Amino acid sequence: MEPIISVKNVGMRFNLASEKVDNLKEYFIKLTKNSLKFEEFWALDDVSIDVMPGDFYGLVGLNGSGKSTLLKTIAGVLKPTKGSVTVRGTIAPLIELGAGFDMDLTARENIYLNGAVLGFSKKFMDEHFQEIVDFSELHNFLDVPLKNYSSGMVARIAFAIATVTDPDILIADEVLAVGDYTFQQKCEKRMKELIDNGTTVIFVSHSIEQVKSLCNKATWLEHGKVVMTGAAEEVCNEYMSRY
Numbered sequence: 725m726e727p728i729i730s731v732k733n734v735g736m737r738f739n740l741a742s743e744k745v746d747n748l749k750e751y752f753i754k755l756t757k758n759s760l761k762f763e764e765f766w767a768l769d770d771v772s773i774d775v776m777p778g779d780f781y782g783l784v785g786l787n788g789s790g791k792s793t794l795l796k797t798i799a800g801v802l803k804p805t806k807g808s809v810t811v812r813g814t815i816a817p818l819i820e821l822g823a824g825f826d827m828d829l830t831a832r833e834n835i836y837l838n839g840a841v842l843g844f845s846k847k848f849m850d851e852h853f854q855e856i857v858d859f860s861e862l863h864n865f866l867d868v869p870l871k872n873y874s875s876g877m878v879a880r881i882a883f884a885i886a887t888v889t890d891p892d893i894l895i896a897d898e899v900l901a902v903g904d905y906t907f908q909q910k911c912e913k914r915m916k917e918l919i920d921n922g923t924t925v926i927f928v929s930h931s932i933e934q935v936k937s938l939c940n941k942a943t944w945l946e947h948g949k950v951v952m953t954g955a956a957e958e959v960c961n962e963y964m965s966r967y
């Protein structure tokens with residue numbers, strides 16, 4: 725079987741300004757003089773992973789280890805500096821909470837907006853609107869601007885929209901972290917249903933117990949490098965024994 729996601733020797737470099745520039749004028753003066761110093765920083769360094777169809781794939785690692793950056797290269801949001809990413813299927817990305825939302829608009833408006841961002845038609849959204857509202861359980865808040873929502877409420881809507889279809893691949897970056905216990909249970913159940921219907925899930929969580937119980941495979945990242953890839957249980961045990 726061919727991997728549905730194949731990440732080969734991926735490197736992602738960010739340029740960090742290494743000296744402090746106080747204002748825009750100073751910045752442009754230094755820029756034209758070519759005296760602005762950037763420090764190269766590799767957020768991902770020679771990362772390779774293969775995700776097979778039907779995998780529930782976990783990524784673990786400390787803050788700043790490169791998990792979200794890796795997910796962004798898979799989702800096509802970032803182009804890797806080195807290496808290649810091959811994806812065979814449609815992706816529903818849940819990477820940054822609130823990306824694709826306009827906080828000044830109401831939940832109702834945002835459901836349509838985010839649907840459009842994910843490539844769903846108005847007709848499709850009309851047909852699935854109730855299902856999304858039911859899943860997120862926010863019936864009484866539909867006409868409230870999103871800025872007055874709690875982060876957990878925003879997560880509910882984002883998750884409900886992203887999983888309203890059976891995408892080939894669901895990318896879930898810490899989406900469960902802000903939801904309360906009952907919503908986490910609901911999301912876990914929905915992700916298991918998706919897996920049963922053939923969706924592949926990549927899942928990032930700081931709850932190692934969650935990764936252990938949900939995922940079959942996992943990769944542990946540290947400073948942008950792969951420390952270990954294998955059965956989720958083994959990787960999680962190693963990771964926990966380290967920290």
Ligand SMILES: Nc1ncnc2c1ncn2[C@@H]1O[C@H](COP(=O)(O)OP(=O)(O)OP(=O)(O)O)[C@@H](O)[C@H]1O
Pocket residue numbers: 738739767785786787788789790791792793794
């Ligand atoms: N656009 C960017 N420009 C510069 N540096 C970035 C950018 N995006 C991420 N980084 C850096 O890359 C590193 C990896 O970040 P990333 O968000 O992938 O970590 P993470 O593993 O998802 O961490 P967390 O567990 O906190 O979510 C960090 O040091 C971060 O500062």
Ligand SMILES: [Mg+2]
Pocket residue numbers: 791792793897
């Ligand atoms: Mg992250």
